[in-house]
Amino acid sequence: MSAFFIVLASTLVGTVLSCVLACLPGLHVYNIMGLLVMFIYLLADYQIILPPEAYLPFMAGMIVGWSMLNTIPAVLLGAPDESAIFTVLPGQKYLMFGRGFEGTMMTGVGGLAGLFILIFIMAPLAPILLPLLQSVLRPYMGAIIWVIITFIIMSEWPKGGNTGPAGFAKFLDAWKSLAAGIFTFLLAGFMGFILLYRSPISTEMAFQNIMPAFVGLFAIPWCLLNILSAADVPEQHIADSLDVDAATILRSAASGGLGGSFAAFFPVVTGGVGGLLAGHATAQRDERVFIMSQGVSKLIYYTGAFMFFFVPGLGLTRGGGAWIMKGLYTPQTSYDYLMILGSIAIAGGISYLMMEPLTRGVIVLIRKFNYRHISLIALGIIVLLVFLVTSWIGLFIMLVGTGIGLLPVLFASRRLNCLGILLLPIACNMSGFGPTIAAWLHLV
Amino acid sequence: MKETILPGHEQQSSDIKCSSCGRFVGALTRCPHCGARVNKRLSVRATRYAAIFLSVVGLGLLYWMAISQKIPLIKIGDITPTMNFAYVRIEGTVTSDTRIFKESGLVRSLRFDIHDDTGEIPVTAYQTQARELIEKGLVPRPGDHISVAGSLSVAADDRILLRIQVADQVSLVQEELERTPINELTPESGAVLIEGTIVKVMAPQPGKKQPWSILIADDSGTANLSFWEDVYADIENKNKLIQGQNIRLRSSIKLYKGKIQLGLARAADLEFLDTALTTPTPVKMLQRADDITIEEITADMKGRTIETEGRIIQFQESPTPDKVPSRIVLEDGTATVTIVYWDNVAQELGDKKPEEGIRLQVRGVVDVYKDTVQLKVNYADQLEFYQMPPSKPEAKPDITLIGEIGEPGEGEVVTVSGRLGAPKSIKSGVIYPVKDKTGAIQMLLWDRNIPGEFRDNLVTGKTVTVTGTLKLYKGELEIIPESSHAIRIH
Numbered sequence: 001m002s003a004f005f006i007v008l009a010s011t012l013v014g015t016v017l018s019c020v021l022a023c024l025p026g027l028h029v030y031n032i033m034g035l036l037v038m039f040i041y042l043l044a045d046y047q048i049i050l051p052p053e054a055y056l057p058f059m060a061g062m063i064v065g066w067s068m069l070n071t072i073p074a075v076l077l078g079a080p081d082e083s084a085i086f087t088v089l090p091g092q093k094y095l096m097f098g099r100g101f102e103g104t105m106m107t108g109v110g111g112l113a114g115l116f117i118l119i120f121i122m123a124p125l126a127p128i129l130l131p132l133l134q135s136v137l138r139p140y141m142g143a144i145i146w147v148i149i150t151f152i153i154m155s156e157w158p159k160g161g162n163t164g165p166a167g168f169a170k171f172l173d174a175w176k177s178l179a180a181g182i183f184t185f186l187l188a189g190f191m192g193f194i195l196l197y198r199s200p201i202s203t204e205m206a207f208q209n210i211m212p213a214f215v216g217l218f219a220i221p222w223c224l225l226n227i228l229s230a231a232d233v234p235e236q237h238i239a240d241s242l243d244v245d246a247a248t249i250l251r252s253a254a255s256g257g258l259g260g261s262f263a264a265f266f267p268v269v270t271g272g273v274g275g276l277l278a279g280h281a282t283a284q285r286d287e288r289v290f291i292m293s294q295g296v297s298k299l300i301y302y303t304g305a306f307m308f309f310f311v312p313g314l315g316l317t318r319g320g321g322a323w324i325m326k327g328l329y330t331p332q333t334s335y336d337y338l339m340i341l342g343s344i345a346i347a348g349g350i351s352y353l354m355m356e357p358l359t360r361g362v363i364v365l366i367r368k369f370n371y372r373h374i375s376l377i378a379l380g381i382i383v384l385l386v387f388l389v390t391s392w393i394g395l396f397i398m399l400v401g402t403g404i405g406l407l408p409v410l411f412a413s414r415r416l417n418c419l420g421i422l423l424l425p426i427a428c429n430m431s432g433f434g435p436t437i438a439a440w441l442h443l444v
Numbered sequence: 445m446k447e448t449i450l451p452g453h454e455q456q457s458s459d460i461k462c463s464s465c466g467r468f469v470g471a472l473t474r475c476p477h478c479g480a481r482v483n484k485r486l487s488v489r490a491t492r493y494a495a496i497f498l499s500v501v502g503l504g505l506l507y508w509m510a511i512s513q514k515i516p517l518i519k520i521g522d523i524t525p526t527m528n529f530a531y532v533r534i535e536g537t538v539t540s541d542t543r544i545f546k547e548s549g550l551v552r553s554l555r556f557d558i559h560d561d562t563g564e565i566p567v568t569a570y571q572t573q574a575r576e577l578i579e580k581g582l583v584p585r586p587g588d589h590i591s592v593a594g595s596l597s598v599a600a601d602d603r604i605l606l607r608i609q610v611a612d613q614v615s616l617v618q619e620e621l622e623r624t625p626i627n628e629l630t631p632e633s634g635a636v637l638i639e640g641t642i643v644k645v646m647a648p649q650p651g652k653k654q655p656w657s658i659l660i661a662d663d664s665g666t667a668n669l670s671f672w673e674d675v676y677a678d679i680e681n682k683n684k685l686i687q688g689q690n691i692r693l694r695s696s697i698k699l700y701k702g703k704i705q706l707g708l709a710r711a712a713d714l715e716f717l718d719t720a721l722t723t724p725t726p727v728k729m730l731q732r733a734d735d736i737t738i739e740e741i742t743a744d745m746k747g748r749t750i751e752t753e754g755r756i757i758q759f760q761e762s763p764t765p766d767k768v769p770s771r772i773v774l775e776d777g778t779a780t781v782t783i784v785y786w787d788n789v790a791q792e793l794g795d796k797k798p799e800e801g802i803r804l805q806v807r808g809v810v811d812v813y814k815d816t817v818q819l820k821v822n823y824a825d826q827l828e829f830y831q832m833p834p835s836k837p838e839a840k841p842d843i844t845l846i847g848e849i850g851e852p853g854e855g856e857v858v859t860v861s862g863r864l865g866a867p868k869s870i871k872s873g874v875i876y877p878v879k880d881k882t883g884a885i886q887m888l889l890w891d892r893n894i895p896g897e898f899r900d901n902l903v904t905g906k907t908v909t910v911t912g913t914l915k916l917y918k919g920e921l922e923i924i925p926e927s928s929h930a931i932r933i934h
Contacts, residue, residue, distance in 0.1 A: 041525055047870055047918070096468055173474070187499055191506070197595075197609070198510040198531055203518065206530030206596070327525035330600040400506055403498030410492040412472050432572050435609040442511045444531075444593075444610045 006053045007339055008346070014061025015347040019354045022069035023362055024378045025077045025226065026219035029066035029302070030320035031385055033059060034208050037324050038389070052329055056336070057343035060306065063321050064115075064347035067302035069355055071107040071295060076100045076233070076362050077226060077371055090287045095233060101359055102239045103291055108355040109244060110295025113253040114260060115348035117296070118304055122261065123341050126311045127334075130265070134316065142430030145268060149185075149423050152273065152416055155280065156181045180411030187404045188217065188417065189424025193434075196425050197443040200393045207327060210421070212386045212394040216401020217418040219382050221409050224402070226375035233371060236363045244288055252289045255282040256296025263297070264304030264318055268426045271301030272416050303344055310340045515593045515613075520604075521562025521872075521892050528598040534567075534606060535591045536560035537619075538584040539634040540696045541709025544574070546674065551575050556584055558592070558606075559634065563892040567592055569608040576611035585713060586635025586696040589617040621694065627664035629697055629704050631895060632927065638662065638693045638706065639717070644828070645685055648673065659805070659828070660691070660706070666803075669693065670700070671708035678711035690717040699898075703753075739778035743817050745810040750819070752776065753805045759798045765790050772798050774806065783808060785821040792824030804829055843909065847882025849921060852914035860885060860923060861909040864902055876902060878910065878923070886922045887912070898928040907934040 021027055036059070040050055075091040094103030137144070158174035191213060195201075199209040259278025263269045275297045279290070305319030310331040317326050331337070365374065386394045401421075408415045428434035438444045462469045464480035473482055515533045540557040554574040557566050569577055577583055584590050593613035597605040608614060621637035629636060640662035648654035656676050658669040679685065692715040695706040708714055736750055754776030762770045765787035772783040783806055798804065805828040808819035821827055844858045865877030865884070873890040887910055889899060902908070909932045912925035925931050 038526060044870065049868070049870060092470065093468070187503060191503055194506055194510045196529075198513065198515075200506070200509050200513060203516050203527050203530035203532055204524065205526055207526050207528040209529050326599050327528050328600050330603070396502070397506065400499060400502030403495050403500075403502050406492075406495035407499060410495055435573065439610055439612075441507075444613065
């Protein structure tokens with residue numbers, strides 16, 4: 001079979017598989033990619049070497065499909081993952097008004113816009129601009145991360161203390177969520193130090209050191225809250241049209257594109273953080289822009305970070321997908337880059353086309369089955385996945401992560417604070433004193 | 445008063461609505477619309493306290509567990525791609541010089557290689573850790589035994605690296621090395637101690653990024669020592685860097701253009717011996733010419749001064765030196781070239797006549813005569829002759845025809861000879877098919893056995909003779925050589 005057909009076939013299979021998996025709440029594409037990479041290593045042990053044309057487009061398809069369709073559970077099945085944190089409120093509102101289908105499709109349109117930005121603007125410019133940008137910004141990356149951390153903490157707003165008589169009780173009420181946010185950030189940061197410097201995970205599986213913690217911080221609280229939630233999903237209306245126009249799409253693309261690109265390029269910054277920064281920078285108030293820009297941001301963050309890994313001569317590893325692939329393949333030429341761009345474009349088109357039937361399917365599913373049961377099944381799959389990769393110790397780390405991950409949800413602060421698990425230790429490392437702090441903590 | 449129910453909220457539990465204004469509040473405890481407190485069901489409230497308890501106690505336990513566990517000691521050969529980011533300890537011998545990288549006078553990083561009995565890994569330390577290692581005198585030298593902990597970085601194609609996070613996790617046993625004669629140096633020698641005499645000092649050309657090159661000789665042969673300007677700057681007695689000076693050198697072996705070269709990463713590893721074998725004679729520092737292989741000499745280079753090295757395969761002394769030049773034919777494994785010199789050089793050489801079989805280092809001007817490229821030598825000191833160590837008669841191995849190899853016995857060793865096919869990369873190694881007229885066999889080269897520099901010489905289409913252990917893997921015959929010595933390229 002020629003390379004063209006191998007690339008095409010593996011893109012199709014990867015996209016379709018991830019589109020289906022994306023409908024399960026809490027299941028992250030990086031968990032699946034980690035498992036697949038382990039499988040490829042296993043094959044190599046038996047001297048079965050897969051050509052890069054077979055697994056690279058497959059992975060690209062997985063990432064594009066997931067980042068496009070993961071909005072379905074985020075909108076229709078309650079709480080989102082951290083990178084979709086801002087879709088939760090408008091998304092939930094849409095759901096409760098029976099407009100879940102429309103909300104999901106709007107993020108899909110955003111994702112499609114994100115793909116156009118990625119393929120037609122970022123891809124041609126990346127080999128020229130990014131090496132330059134990288135060399136200029138590299139010495140200041142540590143400082144930039146610290147600024148982002150400061151912004152995340154300082155931009156948290158009090159959720160209480162608005163009404164009632166002045167006094168300590170009101171002060172406490174106002175500070176409850178703020179304190180919970182800071183506490184979450186510090187706890188997650190401490191956990192990050194432990195896992196980066198002295199992870200109890202077996203050394204043979206060290207490349208998945210952070211995975212159980214991430215599952216605990218983001219996925220398990222989502223499933224748990226769905227299970228515990230008292231809310232019932234009202235009847236959803238399947239709309240024939242979307243409440244968006246060209247201006248809304250353009251505004252969403254600008255805002256989301258900025259956030260997604262920022263997240264894809266800077267280390268440790270995720271789509272959620274990028275979305276937060278871009279939202280503030282572009283000051284978009286429209287709820288539709290809010291939802292759509294998250295679709296744009298999310299797709300550009302996940303897919304863009306993976307795409308940057310293949311930019312010839314750049315050597316940039318951003319995002320979990322690229323880090324997982326780094327141990328498997330070293331991109332070298334524009335052949336790899338063009339192959340990945342082609343796969344992304346094909347996967348983007350297919351996944352958008354799959355969005356409508358799959359959204360309809362999930363709506364039918366939650367009409368027929370209690371979505372708490374769906375969340376319970378998803379929880380079981382995630383726990384099994386963590387156990388398979390990291391064994392009992394991984395489950396324990398996941399449990400601790402769950403405790404921390406529940407704090408912002410239950411105390412109404414931002415789940416973004418959980419990203420302290422990466423932001424704090426990496427910022428310390430980039431500033432050169434991470435190992436010193438680890439030594440103070442007796443971790444090294 | 446009639447209760448306001450939002451569309452789609454008819455069946456909702458009262459817990460997710462504000463009891464004061466009836467609007468959706470979700471998990472919030474205070475209504476964002478009217479500010480009223482919202483009572484939650486016990487399950488949600490309970491999870492709050494459970495979450496705090498779980499996170500704090502769990503994190504405490506995780507921390508306790510983390511600091512209680514020992515850093516796992518691993519073998520380099522056991523490193524797999526899934527071990528990326530693992531924090532591990534490795535023990536072994538330092539096989540390379542420690543390179544210290546500076547920027548604006550500040551140490552940016554340092555790097556050295558460690559070898560245990562299963563493989564080799566580069567180790568690096570950045571900024572603070574690198575400076576601490578230097579301050580604490582923990583910069584390893586070739587041959588030192590070292591135990592070092594750090595985080596692993598494993599990229600594709602088995603590119604592995606250990607990154608030191610804390611200088612205190614490096615422990616060093618400085619090893620005294622035995623002197624190694626120059627003619628016993630091999631690419632696998634690792635760290636060596638050389639004692640010899642400086643034969644020639646070649647300074648870098650001004651404005652060019654070239655290393656210093658020193659030719660050293662002992663009673664067994666000669667070798668080239670190469671080091672960079674920053675190392676030269678740190679040498680205390682630079683005036684002793686002259687022809688005839690005896691030196692002791694702790695070095696690692698490098699391969700440059702297929703030739704063995706000595707490296708010097710720190711000035712401290714070069715010691716000037718007071719007991720000179722010959723009277724030190726200050727020599728002028730020669731400007732370094734372009735050092736190239738014979739294959740690289742082309743007619744386009746006419747007029748350029750170049751330097752090359754090889755074995756004399758033919759010498760024609762001119763019977764009429766004032767009319768016809770003397771000719772030396774030199775070969776270095778890549779090609780041959782004719783060196784010509786006239787009467788004045790012949791007279792300067794005197795009795796030091798070229799002999800077939802000995803090595804010659806030559807510096808000359810590229811010339812073209814009757815469409816043939818030749819090297820023109822104008823002074824006798826541009827010809828350096830080195831006596832080759834007497835070569836041991838090589839035992840010719842019994843070559844087995846590939847087609848005659850049957851079911852291999854346990855640990856059976858054979859020698860086969862054939863043409864190399866296209867290589868195929870596998871995890872931790874590479875496979876080359878070797879074909880003779882009777883059949884084909886897979887030659888399996890593990891990274892730990894055959895260094896990459898050697899593998900670079902294995903080109904598809906070349907004929908090799910290889911000795912190795914036979915193995916049957918998935919119905920295919922494999923031959924596994926133990927080291928690069930077991931492979932001869934024709």
